[in-house]
Amino acid sequence: MHEVSLVRSLLNQVERLCEAHGGTAVTDVEVEIGPLSGVEPLLAREAFALLVADFGWPAAELTIEEVPLMAICQSCGAEVTVESFRFECPGCGSRSLKVTRGDQFRLLNVTLETATPMEPAS
Numbered sequence: 738m739h740e741v742s743l744v745r746s747l748l749n750q751v752e753r754l755c756e757a758h759g760g761t762a763v764t765d766v767e768v769e770i771g772p773l774s775g776v777e778p779l780l781a782r783e784a785f786a787l788l789v790a791d792f793g794w795p796a797a798e799l800t801i802e803e804v805p806l807m808a809i810c811q812s813c814g815a816e817v818t819v820e821s822f823r824f825e826c827p828g829c830g831s832r833s834l835k836v837t838r839g840d841q842f843r844l845l846n847v848t849l850e851t852a853t854p855m856e857p858a859s
């Protein structure tokens with residue numbers, strides 16, 4: 738299951754962010770998963786649960802945003818939502834579509850716990 742190595746490198750990225758911002762723990766990790774990313778959300782969730790304790794943030798939660806597959810028609814310029822991997826422009830019937838969204842597994846947001854507030858109230 739290649740999700741384990743993908744999630745591990747994601748968590749490495751989170752760890753660097755955490756250190757850079759003086760975080761003591763990570764509470765929430767938000768990721769984007771597109772239909773063409775090759776990542777199965779369910780398996781990513783399992784991998785996260787498996788790995789997160791190793792990083793020392795057992796309470797961290799994973800939030801997955803499943804984004805639709807979007808493309809631009811190269812012939813008429815229409816923005817197309819690709820359903821069921823059907824690469825055809827509903828407007829002009831062209832099959833030359835360029836994927837603009839939905840082909841990535843990437844980090845969107847990280848919520849950190851810090852020992853001291855990052856932005857003191859006073």
Ligand SMILES: [Zn+2]
Nearest residue numbers: 810813826829
């Ligand atoms: Zn078109």
